[in-house]
Amino acid sequence: MNGENKCMNQTNPYLPEAARIVRTYPLTEDVKFFQVRLVDMEKAISFKYSPGQFAMISVLGAGEAPFSISSTPSRPGLLEFCIRKAGTVTNAIFKLKENDHIGIRGPYGNGFPIESMHGKDIIIVMGGLGAAPLRSVLLYCLDNRDIFGRVALLHGAKRPAEMILREEFFALKERNDLECYLTVDADDTGKWKENIGVVTTLFPLLKDINPSKTFAFVCGPPVMYKFVLKELIKLNIPKNQILMTLERRMKCGVGKCGHCAIDYIYTCIDGPVFTYWDVIHMRELI
Amino acid sequence: MKIVKLKKENLFSFLEAISEEAELWAPVQKYENKHSFQLIKDFSQIDLKYTRTILPPKKLFLPPTFNMFLATEQGYEEDFSHATKKILFGVHPCDIHGLLILDRFFQHVFDDPYYSKARQNTLILGLSCWPDENCMCKSTNTHIIEEGYDLFFSELENDYLVWIGSSQGDDCIRIKPGFFDEDITDEDIQIYIKWQNERDKAFQVDINFVAMPDLMELKYENPIWEKLGDACLACGSCSNVCPTCNCYNVLDKPLLNKDTSEIGRCWDACTLESYSEVAGGENFREKRAQRLKLWYTHKLQAYISKYGKPACVGCGRCASTCPVDINVQTVAKALEGKDMDTFWNRLSKEVTK
Structure with missing residues (x-):
């Protein structure tokens, strides 16, 4: 790819x-x-x-x-x-x-190497607008449900009104072939029935993870990464099986204009998907 | 490679003969000791003894600003008007190496048609040169050129040795066959070797570029970057004059008729503050030190790790341009931990001024 x-x-x-x-x-x-x-x-x-x-x-x-x-x-x-x-x-x-x-x-961009994850367990962690790229992964897994193992979704927003695509995610809670956990940092409506707290407070709900066959997808605001990555490492998920997609300024998309350069790679052709190992290895990524 | 000989007095007649159907661009003196590649109308303007031009040849392939296409409600009209047929005479080896680096870059994964079209439409006629105090091409190993030109003129005493580098170059020679002598004598060869040896001894700068990737890595958090960042004016001049800097911005310029826009490109520089800004005002490289580090990571580390040589061709333009003397030489010296007291003193004076 x-x-x-x-x-x-x-x-x-x-x-x-x-x-x-x-x-x-x-x-x-x-x-x-x-x-x-x-x-x-x-x-x-x-x-x-x-x-x-x-x-x-x-x-x-x-x-x-x-x-x-x-x-x-x-x-x-x-x-x-x-x-x-x-x-x-x-x-x-x-x-x-x-x-x-x-x-x-x-x-x-490179996209997620989803074809190489057949038979694997998938954990998707999204915060705020991080749902935009990860919805593609989620729907892909659901459309091909039988070729993936366990599928778990952790989605956090600041307040109920700021959770994008919430109807879509609530509907998923009805399904018994995936785990769907939703949370808001604060409930200003008094009607929120799901978890309240930052997205990492959902991690205790993930039981019996098999780390070696698990791929984790993370996307959210910059502050989220540090805490979510810590939780994923606690679960023993290998660093090169933790995938994240990054945002940079881009003017061309084809590796020429230079704006998305990080170290010596171009986010637009070498990314925007990177593993946690890339992040440790390359600096400046997050 | 085919090599022929041309009498010096026939050079301009030869250039005139081959440039009937193309624009001839060559170095002319613009200000005192400042040269520029310009469209030639009068051959006496050409300065064969120039050291470096203010801007490198990249300006002819991707001009500082140009339009890529016209966008309307009905569709798009491509604009390749910058890619006229040209003959670029007098290109020094470092600048030809610069073009080879740009070739590799602009043809990697996606071919950039605006660069490639202009490149295809331009003949490169190289010319030998003599180093000044800022030339570093011996250190970057770009003082010798084996490809990337159609013809290359090495100056002897009364003649040029003309190296024919391409089929189009050979076609040019055939326009004036009488000018060229295929008989290169032992004496010519001796003159050439002697010139080469003396030229190699004339370099005043010696930088160990091979050591740079490791030094960049080891000194990534070193305070020298903060010091350089404090002094840097973030003016972007180093990028403008660098033969291998190629970053650009895209402009959408609506015409008075509201349904049409000119979509254009203009040079950009990673040392400018707005360079890494994303929507919402977040800036990934707010500090000048961070931006300088990116510039030098690209030149001194990334390219060497990837291709075994620096993305610096040793032309010395950054050295002769930067108002506060931050350039490949001073940064390399600082990384090597050489005695830089006078440099830092001068920098801090500049900063407090």
């Missing part, structure tokens, strides 16, 4: 493809869900990606920025993104309505 050009446009990787917003609705006060489809039907169907890869989205006149793909390649045709309003490009994206056009380039 790494070092392979799977980008849609093989002659000019900088040229976007036109895509249509087919569905959009707010997830929280500042995060919106976007379901988009490439206008060209054939390209829409043949757009191949892995969980953990990202795409560059552009809005005419506002610019371009990288976004992790929240949908799963096991459901081809539509691409989904959870986007937080944070800068010029996202402000412009937020103004768009259904049937409006955006530009898309990609997919870029």
Whole structure:
């Protein structure tokens, strides 16, 4: 996967493809869900990606920025993104309505090596908008439920209203083929029936982990990593089986503009997925 | 390799003959002792004795700013207008090595069509040179060039030895066959060897680049970085003048007609504060010391670990450009723990000024 050009446009990787917003609705006060489809039907169907890869989205006149793909390649045709309003490009994206056009380039990045995890146990730890890239892994596991072992999801948000995709995650609690634990740092509604506390307070609920066959996925705000990684190490999960996806400034997505450089690697082509060992080994990653 | 000989007095006539259908770019003196690759209209402008140009040849392949395409509601129109047919004459070995590093970079995984198209449309005619006090190409082993040029002109007493490096280079020779002499005498060879030996002795700087990756690693937390960071002006000049720096920013420039944007590129530098900023204002490298470290990790560590040689070609531009003398030589010396008292004293004076 790494070092392979799977980008849609093989002659000019900088040229976007036109895509249509087919569905959009707010997830929280500042995060919106976007379901988009490439206008060209054939390209829409043949757009191949892995969980953990990202795409560059552009809005005419506002610019371009990288976004992790929240949908799963096991459901081809539509691409989904959870986007937080944070800068010029996202402000412009937020103004768009259904049937409006955006530009898309990609997919870029190494993605999670999910194909090599068949038969393994999966723990997904997400905080806040960290759910955006990890939802792709989660849905991929659920769509291929029989090829994975145990699947556990730990999801934390600051407050109930800030938990993105909460209806989707609540629905998962009904299933008996996966463990779904939800938490909020603080409940300001008085109606929250799940755990209250930071995401690490969910770890005691994970019983009888088989560390050597477990892969852990982590994504969340920078402060979360230190504490979650400590818990995972306590569970004896090998450092190279702890995977995380990182955010950096990117202008090209194809390893040229330099903005995402860390040490001597480029997040956009050598990442954004790294193992905990990479993080220890390379400095500056988190 | 095929080598021929050209009389010095025929050089400009030869350049004139081959540049009928392409722009000729060559070094001209812009200010006192400051040179620049410029479009040549009058051959007397060409300065064959220049040491280094202000900007390296990269400016002709990826100009400081240029448009990649026009974006409209209907689609995209690619713009390759920067990639005109060019002949670039007078390129020194270090700068050819710089282009070879850029070639590798811009063709890695994804081919950058804006670079590649301009590269394909440009003939590189190299020229031998003589080092000054800032030249480090012997240390970087880039004072010798074996590939990356179409023709290379080594200066003898009354002639040039012309090394033919490509099929297009050979085609150029055929335009004026009468100018070229295939008979290279023993005397010519002796002159060439003598020149080479004397040139090699003329270098005033000697840096052990092989030791740099380990030193960078071992001194990653060393206070020298804070000291350098305190003095650094974060002006980005070192990146602008470096032949292997290639970072850029992307610009979306809406035209007055609201439905159209020019999507362009402009040079960027990792030493600038905004470089590693992400949405929401978070900055991964807020401190100048962190940014300087990234610059030097790239030049002195990463590339050596990956390809066995530094991403520095020894051109000396950082040394002749940085207003506070932070450059490959001073940083390498600081890493080696050499006596730097005068340097630090001067730096702290600059800082307190």
